[in-house]
Amino acid sequence: MxxxxxxxxxxxxxxxxxxxxxxxxxxxxxxxxxxxxxxxxxxxxxxxxxxxxxxxxxxxxxxxxxxxxxxxxxxxxxxxxxxxxxxxxxxxxxxxxLPQRHDTDGFEKIEGLFDRDLGMATEARAKRANLRPDFIFENFAVSSSNQMAWAAASAVAKSPGNTYNPLFFYGGVGVGKTHLMQAIGHTILDKEPEARIIYCAGEEFTNEVVESIRTNTTQKLKEKYRTVRGLLLDDIQFIAGKEKVQEEFFHTFNVILRNGGQVVLTSDRTPQEIDKIDDRLRTRFEAGLVIDVPQPDLELRAAILIIKARQKKLDLPDHLAPMVAEVIEHPRQLEGFLVRLQNEITVNPRVIDQELVSQLLGKQVKEVGINRILSPQDVIGIIAEYFEVTVGQMKGNRRSQPLALQRQILMFVLKHELRLPLTEIGRILGDRDHTTVMHGIDKIQNSTLANPQIQKDVGAIRKILYGKAGS
The missing domain is CATH 3.30.300.180 (DnaA, N-terminal domain)
Incomplete structure (x- = not known):
């Protein structure tokens, strides 16, 4: 033939x-x-x-x-x-x-997971709203793992103030929560150029509230935040335990919704999992749509890599993206790989091929985390062996010291090294409540600097885990 x-x-x-x-x-x-x-x-x-x-x-x-x-x-x-x-x-x-990168044959564009809309917000309007120019829907990779979050954000962007208000995204670092939030802001500004949009982090909002109280300028703060078309507040969990800040946000939230504005929030945990938050706020967060933005699957990681490579003007062949995504799980570490790749071809100009990618992956494998190599059960076994206890004791209910502390160290490692959700850690360790897990993790996190022995144990365990992962 x-x-x-x-x-x-x-x-x-x-x-x-x-x-x-x-x-x-x-x-x-x-x-x-x-x-x-x-x-x-x-x-x-x-x-x-x-x-x-x-x-x-x-x-x-x-x-x-x-x-x-x-x-x-x-x-x-x-x-x-x-x-x-x-x-x-x-x-x-x-x-x-292959469809060319600006072709409309096949899928609408080779970018594949997104549709290019040239009517994006101007740089000046985005800057005024504190939005990153590249955090738009057109640059957001979509797959089955994050399609619900993308669909919810798109719906809110098309009809702000009317659909899913507030919209609450939760998930780990680097999964795209801030990107989706800011994409909503860009879209609103595209349709309503004179609209006031504010994006800020929970820490920034907290600092402004504290400063306004100190300088007796709370009225100015109210005028800034309560008259917006859209408030995009990142890391809302930061206001937990801060009574005055929560009070101000509660009233700001109510005024914005009453005036038909849109509120979008992000957090590293669900409203139920945020400790020391006013029940009035928790209820309002849950009255809208609370949606998980999960860690990206292999397909999505490959797409993210392709998008970011093009943004950096790196000629990374599409067929090599899954190979990288198979090794590197975290989106932020994908960016790190591209930085390494860019540096390599700048210092030693050459075509990006499978040999170069394999070489760089070999250098980076210990930096990408252990969760692609070691399972939760592997980690439990390793930590139990380190402390010279049984797996059953680590999963059991005995609260005697030092077993309780060792179990909290295990929770800390499962959260920060394997990036497991609190609920999953609780399930693995004998169906413990997520608040118990959160308390244990917070205790170790707060003790690593103050307690040299805990710091030593955590460091030694990490060394063992990465040794196992790299062997």
Whole structure:
């Protein structure tokens, strides 16, 4: 069969695949694929050889997407196909088939997970609102793991003050909460250029309240915050335990909602998990939409890497993104990888290829965390061995010292090294309440500087864990 015929068959098969997988999956796994050959076995059956750009993609496509690829080729050819996956990058043919970065064929744009809207807020308006110019919906990667959060933010941006008010995002560091929050602000400013939008962190709001009380300028503070079209307040958990600040925010919150404005909040925990917060505020937070922004899955991490590489004008081939995302789980560490990559090609100019990426990943593997390598049960076993107790004792209910303290250190490590949610840590350790877990973590966090022995234990445990992860 001529290559032209093979290209036509594969182009049609790819169109079928686009209907079966997300945009991120298509871009990451299939955009660099190639139909290498089709050999007839008999009138009803043939063998189709599909070439992927590298062994990593071949293995993952074969394991995860074999059935949908077969269905697509069977549909296009009208015959039953046995599939063979190989590694073969034919750059010219792949480039010809790929939608160009400003093309509207295939998916709306090669950016894949987002639709470009050129009517973004001007830099001046964004600066006035304290918004980052790059934190817009068009730069936010969407997959099944964060689609609900993205959809909620989009709905609020289209109809601020009317849908999900307040909108409360919670999740870990670097998962996109601030990005979504600021994207809402940008969209409101696009539609309403004269609207007043304020983005600030909980710490900043706290400092302003304290300063206004000290200088007797509370009226000025009220005029600033209570007349906005949208208040975007990051890390609301920071106001916990601060009575005067909570009082001011409570009244500010009520005035904004009463005037038809929109409030968007973020936190590292749910309203129920925020300790020392006024019940009136907790009730109001929960009256809107409370939504989790989870850690990104493999598909989303690959998409994030592609987006950020393009923002940095790095020519990182799309087919290498899943390889990086498989090793590096945290979004902030993906950025660190790109900084390292940018520095490498600046000092030693070369094409970004699989060899270079593998080399850099080898250097970074100990920096990316242990949660891709060690399970929670592994960590529990290692810490139990370190303290010379049993796993059963670590998970048990005995509160005698030093066992209770050792268990709190375990909670601290599970939270900060494996980045597990409080509820998940509680479940693993005998269905403990999340408030118990939070108390234990806070105790260790507050003691690491004051108590040299705790500091020594935590440091030693981390050394053991990373030694296991790197071995």
């Amino acid at each position: 001529l290559q032209e015929e093979l290209d036509g068959i594969w182009k049609s098969a790819l169109e079928q695949l686009k209907l079966s997988v997300s945009r991120g999956t298509y871009t990451a796994y299939f955009s660099s694929s190639n139909l290498r050959s089709i050999k007839e076995v008999d009138e009803q059956r043939q063998i189709a050889e599909i070439a992927l750009a590298n062994a990593f993609l071949r293995e993952n496509v074969e394991q995860r997407y074999w059935s949908i690829v077969k269905e697509a080729i069977d549909t296009v050819t009208g015959k039953k196909n046995d599939l063979v996956f190989s590694v073969d990058l034919i750059e010219k043919k792949i480039t010809e088939r």
